[in-house]
Amino acid sequence: MGAANVWIDGQWRAADSELTFRAENPATGEAIPGDFPVSKWPDCDLALSAATKAAVELRNIAPEGIADFLEAYAAGIESSAEPIVASAHEETGLPTSPRLRDVELPRTTNQLRQAAAAAREESWRRATLDLGKNIRSCYAPIGPAVVFGPNNFPFAFNGVSGGDFAAAIAAGNPVIAKAHPLHPNTTRLLAKQASKALAESGLPEATVQLIYHLSNEDGLKLVSDARVGAIGFTGSRAAGLGLKRAADAAGRLIFAEMSSINPVVFLPGALAEAEEKLAGELVDSCLAGAGQFCTSPNLVLLWEGAPAESFLARVASGLSQRAPQPLLSAAGLRQLAAGVNYLIGEGAELVTGGVVCQGAGYRYANTLLRLNAKQFLAHLNELQREVFGNATMAVTVAKVGELEALLELLEGNLTGAIYSSVTGADDHLYAILEPLLRRKVGRLLNDKMPTGVAVSPAMHHGGPFPATSQPGFTSVGIPASLTRFAVLECYDGVRQGRLPAVLRDTIANPNTWRSIDGKWVQG
């Protein structure tokens, strides 16, 4: 049997490829039968040309058509949930239940349906009418989107089914999905459902395309191509910055979500009130997905002293009592081990873990490191390194000034959390620290862990550089996430019949929110 077919211009066809790769089962370390191709440039070129045509055709398709496709796709994923979940479990080592079947898959179909609703409602277009001057503007599709999914969410962030995909499609753009090479078969199974749903809905055949893998060079060429409208990327800082450099130089827009260490501050009153509960929450959050969440709490900040010692002992004990889950890959295990050793080399002390687990598969002992604020500040840049996996690091501070200094010097992060006393005992500290943390994070939490990322219109999954490349945009939360894949289009003095439906004086859809002469009105 040859390598799997790529999906380009409506055809599942043999890739233009010389190299192939296989996924591995990270729970056993064994390769999974089935070769997948590393496409050469002609596959990208073909996909870009097809996407360019599809982008033009999509502009003439009513939002209902796009919504129907997204909904049919969601239903298709549900109807074949069993093999999709089984494949993802095999390729990622993530638990079938609850994680893959009961949490991530429903989240993914929910995202697709929310995106469908947003496409249908059209409020995402933020139609703005100045009736007196007859100037009207709205968001419109930006053109072919290229989506690079990460390794850690085989459904919800997959290039062919995840949040970026749903947002780009709902905004009226074709998507060229680049699979993550750690879960190619899962991606193929998802794409098969997309393919069925496309055929049913009558959208252009090249509305969705799939390439499994590319050389780095071709990846850079792809994001630089003038046919690309925008790029969505979720992954490592090194890969993200490389793609960003190429895209920026070519004037292409890239929305890259990169690394984050997600500081969590425990104020003294909070620890005094609920030490055991908070230790449990921290352990749970650190181990969610074997620590392979973008929002995993990698940096824990607390006051030095007996309560901190008791808390950290409890955390260490919680971590060491839980069985380490498989990491996503051999490379992930290597990087985690290297990252922990690097932090130790920069002055962190190992409290628990810190070793590769014996036996089959890719597992690393649940790990806690610690040091004090003085040590952290002395190697600030080095110690802000994201270590992706089931490890976290606690920093104890002697006084609030140390914590202020530390927060002041933190890089941009996706999230930052502060736990404080319910009685108000920590309010003075909160008032000092919140403004400092606020400026460094996209999402600020009170009294909860950052690992849950609700699909809410008010969610912001993003943050200041280098957590992301565009701090004004979120990759989770509908309809806001759609505007990443949109341009602003203005119509000045354009005759009524020539306007897009959403900008005419009267519109058919009673649900669409528009800003007319400064007032938001519906319908």
Next chain:
Amino acid sequence: MGAANVWIDGQWRAADSELTFRAENPATGEAIPGDFPVSKWPDCDLALSAATKAAVELRNIAPEGIADFLEAYAAGIESSAEPIVASAHEETGLPTSPRLRDVELPRTTNQLRQAAAAAREESWRRATLDLGKNIRSCYAPIGPAVVFGPNNFPFAFNGVSGGDFAAAIAAGNPVIAKAHPLHPNTTRLLAKQASKALAESGLPEATVQLIYHLSNEDGLKLVSDARVGAIGFTGSRAAGLGLKRAADAAGRLIFAEMSSINPVVFLPGALAEAEEKLAGELVDSCLAGAGQFCTSPNLVLLWEGAPAESFLARVASGLSQRAPQPLLSAAGLRQLAAGVNYLIGEGAELVTGGVVCQGAGYRYANTLLRLNAKQFLAHLNELQREVFGNATMAVTVAKVGELEALLELLEGNLTGAIYSSVTGADDHLYAILEPLLRRKVGRLLNDKMPTGVAVSPAMHHGGPFPATSQPGFTSVGIPASLTRFAVLECYDGVRQGRLPAVLRDTIANPNTWRSIDGKWVQG
């Protein structure tokens, strides 16, 4: 008398500078007395540190304080309109009346007042509340803004008084204004009014700062500095791309408005109906500000044949009958002459103009070039070069397919216009051409010239790369322009009393539009 003082950290102080420069009167070519400093890096460093502090302080200032400042500033500009207009006239050669006194100055104070109203209303923050999940988000200030104003609008786009300035301040950010070196005294006079208004309103002293000039190297260093939140730039493509490269590499956000040739299509029916009127409109538009508008129609597209010949003859005659106005600088004159010669070298035929005017000052004959679509397509990249000044180029097409090919291959532009018959005779051509033009421009016009850029909430002054660096954002139009200087901030589970006022369950301001559980509501 030494060189003019820069305005840094609340003080008008001697610049750290070895070089100085003078403005010239472009109507005479003579230097204007008064030296201005080229600042060295320590001035930038000082300004950045002061702006960083001011940014923190501004977050604790109610929107009313910011609005009061902007309004006091607008009033101050009006109260000293006479010397400001006189200085601008001397430094730019632009007519005192109506242009500077009756159009640009009122537009500038109007922008400042609209920005004040937007700051007060707070709808620009797009507060989004998910009450059930207690997740809330809104736009918030991005941090110190650096604004580079262009040469062609000494008030309305000035770094210390123009649209970018007003937007950045209204969004709660301090501004470091980099004057355009062609009108330093005008900028100084404006800044003096800003300085008075700041003192009255009690905002942090470093909310506005002014540097007159920098080396290229320091300009690149400035936009790369980690203390910068965002950069607004309006100017040439070369300068814009240089700054963009530096800002991108450092992860700083830059909103660069660069070059545009603003295609205008005259469909046959339109010419048949109103040839004389349209020729007059085109001539007026081409000569507005001596052709030195970002939206000047540099590319005129029409069907070959007798009507086109008659129309172009009328345009040529109109251009040659009008006295050439002074260009902004000797360099501008050199570049215009070189640009026209370059287009001629690439195959354009000179119809009228094409020579530097004799006598004092910097004037170039009003110029019309022409060629046909085949010739244009043969040197497409070269002939899309923006020639900044009182010159335009007509391209005749033999059939619609040629125009389709041409529009398909155009770069991104700020605007594109289509004139068509009022009877519907051109509707079939419009239907073919509009989708092609639409994708290449930010603002699409019907039956009007692009040079007017109304300050309307529905305006889009922006467009696809390389017209601008961010096709989703406008630099004119309030409140949309404010979001360039904003980040998205989310509050997840944050206690009510700790939320910013705009995100609490109930707010005091009855005018603020917020999206609560999917509905836009006021107050």
